[in-house]
Amino acid sequence: MSPVSNASSRIVYDALKASGVRLMSALPETWLVHLIRMAEEDPEMTLVRLAKEEEGVGISAGAHLAGVKSARLIQNHGFLASVNGIVSCAQLYRIPLLMLISYRGEFGERDPWQTEGGGVTEDVLRALRIPSRPSIARTRSHRASPRLRRWRCLPTSRLPCCSAGT
């Protein structure tokens, strides 16, 4: 069973929408499946399905320069795969980048292949000086099976070295 629910994903999606996000990029990911579907069904949202996670950095950067707020929906391994884009595009050019990262390989993880990346995710975030905030949500179904759903919300615009973009 996936630890995410339609109800809790709706809360996250509505918050992103309310903050003005109108463009999202994503690769398939079980924990993000509801969010991706919501973006796909929302006529006010542009969803870009990626072939490679790092492309999401370029798309978000282009959207920002053109004045549109965007978010990347990615798994932590997608974040790891896009590190150079984050450093050499978003950070180098002081472009805000909002990443909603599913934190795989944490407590309750069932897939053994997720734990290696889960163990290094926070260290890599710190190394990149990316401020992050864990978001823990429980839904009714999770009370019966207590499992944490954790997200990391990462606005690089908060970097002290970053000039104010928007």
Add this chain to the structure above:
Amino acid sequence: MKRLEALTAIYDRLSDRIVVTIMGAVAAELQSIGHRPNFFYLQHAMGLASSMGLGITLAKALGAGDLTTIVAKVEAVGPSGYVTDLSLLENRFQFARSLRS
């Protein structure tokens, strides 16, 4: 045809286009012909120029026909240097203003 000659050949047609270049010689040589506010040189972020172009296209709600990726095989004689007078951030903010105006 040399790369500089190829860029010169299309230069006038780029005057009212949003242009994102890859890094290095193309960026340096296009600047040497004449920088414009609607030119962005994506220095260092290898492989993301086309993605950035897609992001701009989607954000400005342009049509699919407005997005063009130019890939040309040309003879290469590199410029003497890759670092230009235009700073990365000056280019970035000027380009953003150009896109939003």
